[in-house]
Amino acid sequence: MNAMTRRIVIGTAAVSMAVTLAACGKAGDDKKDSGSTAGASKSANKTIGLLLPENATTRYEKFDRPLIEAKIKELCPDCTVDYANAAGDPAKQAQQVNTMITKGVGVLILDAQDSTGIKSSVQAAVDKGIKVVAYDRLAEGPVSAYVSYDNEKIGELQGQALLDAMGPKATPSANVVMINGDPADPNAAMFKEGAHKILDGKVKIAYEQSGLWKDTVAAQKMSAAITQLGKANIAGVYSANDGMAGGIATALKGAGINPPLTGQDAEVAGLQRILAGTQTATIYKAYKPEADATAEIAVDLLQGKDFKSVADTTAKQTSGTEVPAKLLPATSITKANVNVVIQDGLYTKDQICTAQFAAACAAAGIN
Structure with missing residues (x-):
């Protein structure tokens, strides 16, 4: 083999190895890089956003958040929950919705600080293919379901x-x-x-x-x-x-x-x-039935399943739109x-x- 031939063979082998390594690297990157299209799709299919309205009332951090997260993990072990609290600030919550949209969550559980003011944010999420579940408070906009009490x-x-x-x-x-x-x-x-x-x-x-x-x-x-x-x-x-x-x-x-x-x-x-x-x-x-029903609906929506067996009634938004709902009873103490x-x-x-x-x-x- 002369020098020219040897250079061609070596060059061809190097190119082949580089292509192989690049392909291997890309396959691995799909699992790690949420910035890639495949990574974003995977994240969207496995991530549920959870936005709660404030932390002045003890229930949200002490009960709602851990109960919802635990039930989601039970129903979907490989799902993740991305959480944020608005701390009573409607503008902050609107920004949190935008962040969830950017991250590409598949479903968003939203307890609105301002149920009317958040309407455009709900619409923006739905426009990006994100299903929104209104939790505890019935947000305006195209929500898929609502869970609360009567x-x-x-x-x-x-x-x-x-x-x-x-x-x-x-x-x-x-x-x-x-x-x-x-x-x-x-x-x-x-x-x-x-x-x-x-x-x-x-x-x-x-x-x-x-x-x-x-x-x-x-x-x-x-x-x-x-x-x-x-x-x-x-x-x-x-x-x-x-x-x-x-x-x-x-x-x-x-x-x-x-x-x-x-x-x-x-x-x-x-x-x-x-x-x-x-x-x-x-x-x-009782916070657990509310949290459990919400988590079940969110996971069903994430997986493309019918959630109407959970949302067995309807509730009416101020706009007059009826939304599939689960309304739970309460007890006077x-x-x-x-x-x-x-x-x-x-x-x-x-x-x-x-x-x-x-x-x-x-x-x-x-x-």
């Missing part, structure tokens, strides 16, 4: 708990203060509607404001109501959730009064106030049945019955 019924339970606690003082002239949730949350409107359905005509709604789901704001509103109505003229207080009820209870204590007070979410602090007698009732919404949350495993006795509340627990039969 929120108007929750308002009815709250209203009835307040009337029951007021007893014979629940008369058409009795002044009731209503501190509602954030108007940007559609659930707040449904809680309010349900409560009014029960309370209107039976008591007088003498002062009604939004507490924006913040204990500090609710405390300020309660103080304003006390100033306006007079502390001796308040027969009951409707608070849309336990977080705000905490601020309201502080304002009431400062004024030296203790009228019946509602709440929602069965937070530890709310349950402890119920045991101590500074809050009358809360609403227990008073001092008489605080044990329910312990029996369900939401909290342990030790978490509720700390030293400060041990005597109150014993009096309520929590041993």
Whole structure:
């Protein structure tokens, strides 16, 4: 073999080896490089985005997130969950949706901080082929499904708990203060509607404001109501959730009064106030059934399966569009049945019955 021939053979072998190595490298890169088309497709088929609205309410980080993530992993072991929390900022959540779109998630579970304001972001996600599941709050836009509770019924339970606690003082002239949730949350409107359905005509709604789901704001509103109505003229207080009820209870204590007070979410602090007698009732919404149904629908959508056996009813957006939905029942909790949350495993006795509340627990039969 002369020098010219040897150079040609060696050159041909080098080119062949380079092509082979490049092919091997590309195959491996498809598994690792999410920037490649194949990688992005793989990621989109295995990644579920989870966006929660805020972290001021303890439920989202303590219950919703871990429960949803655990159920997704159970149903789809090789799926991943990409999580972010808006920390109460609608603009931040809109950016988080854009990030999920850029990452190419296959399905997005969205608990909207502003259900109307997020509409264009939902549309943008759907335009990119991402299925959106509205969680807890019904976001506007082309969502595929919605999972929550019968929120108007929750308002009815709250209203009835307040009337029951007021007893014979629940008369058409009795002044009731209503501190509602954030108007940007559609659930707040449904809680309010349900409560009014029960309370209107039976008591007088003498002062009604939004507490924006913040204990500090609710405390300020309660103080304003006390100033306006007079502390001796308040027969009951409707608070849309336990977080705000905490601020309201502080304002009431400062004024030296203790009228019946509602709440929602069965937070530890709310349950402890119920045991101590500074809050009358809360609403227990078992988080696991809500989280499990949401995860099941999300995985079904990811895998192209029918989810209608889970979403067995419909809910109507403010636009009038009906969305496949799963609406779960809730339970009114008073001092008489605080044990329910312990029996369900939401909290342990030790978490509720700390030293400060041990005597109150014993009096309520929590041993």
